[in-house]
Amino acid sequence: MTTMTDPPKADGFRFGQLINDTRYRSYTFQFIAIVLLFLFFGWLINNAMNNPVLQQVGIDFGFLADPAGYDINQKPIEYTSQSTHLRAALVGGINTLIVAVLACITATIFGVIAGVLRLSNNWIISKLMAIYVEMFRNIPVLIWIIIIFTVAANTFPAIQDYRGDNPTNTPLLGMFAFTNQGVFIPSLVFDGAGGWIVFAVLAASILGIFALRGYARKKLYDEGKLVKILWPSIALLLVPVALAYFLLGQPISVENPVMGRFRFEGGFLLRPSLIALWFALSIYTGAFIAENVRAGILAISSGQTEAAAALGLRPGRIMSLVVLPQALRVIIPPLISQYLNITKNTSLAIAVGYMDLTGTLGGITLNQTGRALESILLLMAFYLSFSLIISAVMNVYNNSVKLKER
């Protein structure tokens, strides 16, 4: 920029130049702005330091090592009321991640389906999808969470119906019990190391199937040979697992929920709070993702579709082979934002009593210890790191699908 303006004059520097001379003017304003910014933050920090309460209480993270004293219902890791506040925060953090990951997956599925179907030529389907999108994204997600929670609590059969010697209601297939205290489902019980070996075999089989697909694709592109992979894939999925399962003496068993004195024992409980939060975040964010998907698809010129049709591709394949891969380049960046939104919106969990990070560290711990400033700072650090990690991972994916330019 400086080369564009007049060369500096020889007769020295005058104060007036700070305002009148375009060479210095921007520096002057930047300097003023930064001084004002510093003053503002200095004032805020100083105010906080002079706060009599803060001065007396001080900042001290020592409370994290004290026993928490309260119980948490959904415990993905070992936790009792005698565990520390730090561990309670960790349990909350994992619960946040559980619901965030679940909601991201289902929101993406809802979003892609709704976004594609909204462009359908079928009038009813496209209008239904338009109604879905407009209804869900225009009502606050907190309201949806509460609506779904209330509906679940009041429409699922009361758990009393399952109690007693002659229950009026029995679990579906003896395995699934839908109650107003949650959905009880069977759980898998791993019998020592054998169970884990079977699990590892399954994981290895799935990797094998991906390898097989890669091999088939390479054959197709390099040599033009079409390798049939459907039956080999199924065999690869089932045979090793079945062999391992029976060779190791059936180390995995299914545990069905059985009615106890008050509620089902054994099995796995999907709590109403988790269901409400998961479902509400999924359909709400799904509506936004649907619009991203629609925008992505519309960004691909119709000439591509017509060209693909002219080559004889069927509509389903046009979508999956031609349009969607290109549309992803438009869809992924806003999708990252939606995933971040889901993660942050999980903090609304407290409305339905889901024990996420805000519920444990930012709720009960904060309350019982009174360490508000410390808890909120930690909370910010947790959410910031979650979000940055999600961004980083999604950016890697974005780089892998975006148009390669050199």
Added chain:
Amino acid sequence: MKNSVILGTLAVAGLAAAGASAATLDDVKARGTLNCGVTTGVPGFAEPDANGVWQGFDVAVCRAVAAAVLGDAEAVTFVPTTGKTRFTALASGEIDVLARNTTWTFSRDTDLKFDFVGVNYYDGQGFMVPTALGVASAKELDGATVCIQTGTTTELNLADYFRVNGMSYEPVPIETGAEAVQQFLAGACDVYTTDASALAAQRAGFANPDDYVVLPEIVSKEPLGPLVRHGDSEWADIVRWTLNALISAEELGVTKENVEQMASAPGDNPEINRMLGTEGELGAMIGLSSSWAKDAIAAVGNYGEVFDENIGESTPIGLQRGLNAQYKDGGLIYSPPFR
């Protein structure tokens, strides 16, 4: 030059911040109203009536303090607080006094830097269950789903009680008492636990109170009382002695009805005279007018009247005096002397 400006600004800001907290009494007088933190709604304790006027046992404490300080029991701005927001509201100065059935505990008094000025209700944590469940004792609750108001001492007592008795339970944490009751009525939990007084209050509001029972076990001590910030002892004294005036008034037979007449001229009992300002200068000692106690009692009545009117046996809540009777009647309610 820039540096000195920064320092100057900081110094001024610091002075302003320090000055704001010093004398709550002066702040309240200058403002003309008392900011009083109450619950978001517990029948009998603090709840707006049909006309939007706050009524209740805890509300009476706020009104008595306002009457003593400002001479006007209506000069109160009620700030509804949840279990989570109450301490921040008090610590930040948003409210001058918190009268929100808050349990006096060691860590709240010391670590959180508050001053509990007394106890206006001796409570204990209880359990309520549907009658149909056929439970007679809290010891039978192994495996039950329990609704709790989160951020309260009940949460910790509950964990301790079940752990000590070797029982398991499923906690359902809920933000406010009203929502907890809704969940309990919908059957989303088998047990609702909170202070026994609040259980009785909530149960009174149910469509079919007889379908629910409060179990006999009281699993904790919950002395509930008003509290103020640490560091302003003069203000703590005012709230403490206003509460004591209501308690002494009951003991000495001073009521809403006769307080005007008793305060008009010195009577036979010197303690009544000192309290009502017809003898000595007790009001001046705490920076209030000589009629401060008379104003408070005239506004809300004595402790017994407040109790009977809001939560006593003649109300739907129907609590007995029990521990909250005067010490002369076998309770724990006791005021130091006005001397």
